[in-house]
Amino acid sequence: MERADGNLRSNLAERARGVGSLRDFLELLEEHGQAVRWSDRVMPEPDLRNIAVAASRDVNNAPAIIFDNIAGYPGKRTVVGVHGSWDNIALLLGQPKGTTIREMFFDIAGRWGDASAQISRVSEGQAPVHECRHEENINLYDILPVYRINEYDGGFYLAKASVASRDPLEPDDFGKQNVGIYRLQIQGPDRFSLMTIPAHDMGRQILAAEREGVPLKVAVMLGNHPGVALFAATPIGYDESEYAYASAMMGAPIRLTNSGNGIDILADSEIVIEAELVLGERVFEGPFGEFPGSYSGVRRAPVFKVTAVSHRQNPIFENIYIGRGWTEHDTLIGLHTSAPIYAQLRQTFPEVTAVNALYQHGLTGIIAVKNRMAGFAKSVALRALGTPHGLMYLKNLIMVDADIDPFDLNQVMWALSTRTRADDIIVLPNMAMVPIDPAAVTPGKGHHLIIDATSYLPPDPVGEAHLVSPPTGPEIEELGKRIRQMQRGDVR
Amino acid sequence: MTPAQCPRCGSDGSTADFRGVDDGETVWTIWRCNDCCFSWRDSEPASAIDRKLRAGEFALDISDPGRFPVVLQPSNFQK
Ligand SMILES: Cc1cc2nc3c(=O)[nH]c(=O)nc-3n(C[C@H](O)[C@H](O)[C@H](O)COP(=O)(O)O)c2cc1C
Numbered sequence: 387m388e389r390a391d392g393n394l395r396s397n398l399a400e401r402a403r404g405v406g407s408l409r410d411f412l413e414l415l416e417e418h419g420q421a422v423r424w425s426d427r428v429m430p431e432p433d434l435r436n437i438a439v440a441a442s443r444d445v446n447n448a449p450a451i452i453f454d455n456i457a458g459y460p461g462k463r464t465v466v467g468v469h470g471s472w473d474n475i476a477l478l479l480g481q482p483k484g485t486t487i488r489e490m491f492f493d494i495a496g497r498w499g500d501a502s503a504q505i506s507r508v509s510e511g512q513a514p515v516h517e518c519r520h521e522e523n524i525n526l527y528d529i530l531p532v533y534r535i536n537e538y539d540g541g542f543y544l545a546k547a548s549v550a551s552r553d554p555l556e557p558d559d560f561g562k563q564n565v566g567i568y569r570l571q572i573q574g575p576d577r578f579s580l581m582t583i584p585a586h587d588m589g590r591q592i593l594a595a596e597r598e599g600v601p602l603k604v605a606v607m608l609g610n611h612p613g614v615a616l617f618a619a620t621p622i623g624y625d626e627s628e629y630a631y632a633s634a635m636m637g638a639p640i641r642l643t644n645s646g647n648g649i650d651i652l653a654d655s656e657i658v659i660e661a662e663l664v665l666g667e668r669v670f671e672g673p674f675g676e677f678p679g680s681y682s683g684v685r686r687a688p689v690f691k692v693t694a695v696s697h698r699q700n701p702i703f704e705n706i707y708i709g710r711g712w713t714e715h716d717t718l719i720g721l722h723t724s725a726p727i728y729a730q731l732r733q734t735f736p737e738v739t740a741v742n743a744l745y746q747h748g749l750t751g752i753i754a755v756k757n758r759m760a761g762f763a764k765s766v767a768l769r770a771l772g773t774p775h776g777l778m779y780l781k782n783l784i785m786v787d788a789d790i791d792p793f794d795l796n797q798v799m800w801a802l803s804t805r806t807r808a809d810d811i812i813v814l815p816n817m818a819m820v821p822i823d824p825a826a827v828t829p830g831k832g833h834h835l836i837i838d839a840t841s842y843l844p845p846d847p848v849g850e851a852h853l854v855s856p857p858t859g860p861e862i863e864e865l866g867k868r869i870r871q872m873q874r875g876d877v878r
Numbered sequence: 879m880t881p882a883q884c885p886r887c888g889s890d891g892s893t894a895d896f897r898g899v900d901d902g903e904t905v906w907t908i909w910r911c912n913d914c915c916f917s918w919r920d921s922e923p924a925s926a927i928d929r930k931l932r933a934g935e936f937a938l939d940i941s942d943p944g945r946f947p948v949v950l951q952p953s954n955f956q957k
């Protein structure tokens with residue numbers, strides 16, 4: 387852990403608040419040894435994938451990697467792993483390297499909301515993202531140094547693109563603008579397909595545009611403010627703004643400008659692709675190696691036609707490795723999947739003390755709760771399944787007491803071992819389920835499992851066992867330190 | 879350039895979308911299958927782009943497009 391005295395802490399917080407773009411963040415990461423430049427010549431395949439996977443093995447410390455010497459892409463740069471380790475997330479939050487996941491969870495939860503958001507506006511002429519502009523003869527391959535992310539992907543994907551759009555039926559509503567990360571497969575020089583599900587905001591907008599026969603324009607932002615990337619992957623309410631949430635979390639303004647097709651975009655992104663939905667058309671999409679560690683199959687997906695591209699001078703193309711975990715996907719999305727479930731649950735159940743939905747985008751979640759009465763945790767679990775994310779992702783839910791830290795799996799296993807009764811689990815069959823669950827018999831449907839690993843309370847029969855309360859506190863910590871020193875030979 | 883055969887579905891109809899050039903020399907070409915939408919770069923490892931070496935479960939038969947799920951089914955969609 388970095389020395390976390392008061393000075394360092396306030397400097398880190400100050401530096402993080404000053405991050406307004408991907409470039410700013412890469413500089414901050416480099417200062418802390420958390421970004422490296424890969425200047426040896428690499429082949430797009432398989433080198434970029436191999437290096438990204440090798441880095442992501444180190445989930446705590448992995449640096450971002452900037453490639454600037456890729457065969458066939460002279461002068462172009464790409465970066466992976468920007469959110470690829472807990473240390474990188476800590477630095478973004480203004481915390482020292484080595485900050486625990488639990489500390490970051492409560493830090494993020496404490497900043498949750500949009501009340502303190504500051505949005506500032508920059509004219510198009512002043513916005514760095516519009517420094518270079520292409521409106522004719524667009525070839526995405528000429529701009530983006532893409533590569534095949536997993537060996538059997540169906541093509542070249544933009545897997546860390548934040549797609550901004552307005553509600554096609556209420557285009558003037560700022561809150562109903564959406565920003566989300568959806569995988570995009572390049573389908574020729576100026577077309578791409580987009581994969582999503584009806585439960586996501588983009589899915590709703592595509593369905594609405596096609597039903598009403600109205601245009602749906604999008605602005606695909608690449609190489610973004612790292613705080614906005616986090617919120618693009620966060621399930622917040624349909625009429626809430628990802629920009630506002632990101633600004634509140636960063637404690638700093640977010641600079642927006644207009645895209646050429648009239649959408650609010652980040653003024654300091656590296657690249658923006660403007661495009662329009664081709665109404666009613668579907669093209670073959672996939673497979674794509676996804677976060678459960680399996681390929682999602684070939685489907686027929688909506689397709690967009692590119693109308694213009696803007697980018698900064700010498701832009702950095704940001705991408706991600708995603709596949710069998712842990713990967714950057716998990717560190718990017720984990721805490722920002724957990725925190726909204728926590729915030730949404732606490733509106734009705736303040737007894738909820740922490741939520742860990744880090745595993746496979748929440749396919750397994752652990753919720754800690756102070757049991758108000760016998761069976762209470764089960765009602766909390768059912769409420770969790772009704773949150774925007776719970777609806778299709780919280781497949782297995784483990785409910786634990788508040789004396790368990792859900793981020794410490796040793797403690798969770800203890801609760802499972804000692805507090806569960808096999809005749810007291812709930813299986814909810816044939817519910818909505820994210821289609822890429824590899825266990826699905828019918829993709830799109832599945833079972834939810836609730837394991838209540840909280841203690842029994844009267845009127846349930848509770849048996850005769852009493853808890854051991856081992857000694858804890860500063861005295862024990864001191865003793866532990868002394869033992870480690872003795873082991874190292876510092877003290878006799 | 880002669881169109882390349884699609885490593886995934888075997889179709890002979892493909893389009894060259896882009897050539898990577900270093901110091902005036904083409905180092906690879908990106909191809910796209912006109913039938914199954916597969917895209918590939920001809921410099922990739924053979925295990926991904928050689929039809930004979932690719933894992934069998936990733937071959938694609940598109941003779942019956944109706945069997946592929948449609949994402950966000952449009953109301954008037956013709957399969
Ligand atoms: C790297 C990455 C890739 C993602 N790819 C997709 C995708 O292809 N389709 C999708 O629907 N969601 C994808 N997501 C998840 C969504 O971004 C996330 O669920 C977000 O909350 C969706 O926002 P929405 O509910 O406002 O639409 C991805 C997330 C990450 C971090």
Ligand SMILES: [Zn+2]
Nearest residue numbers: 884887911914
């Ligand atoms: Zn093909």
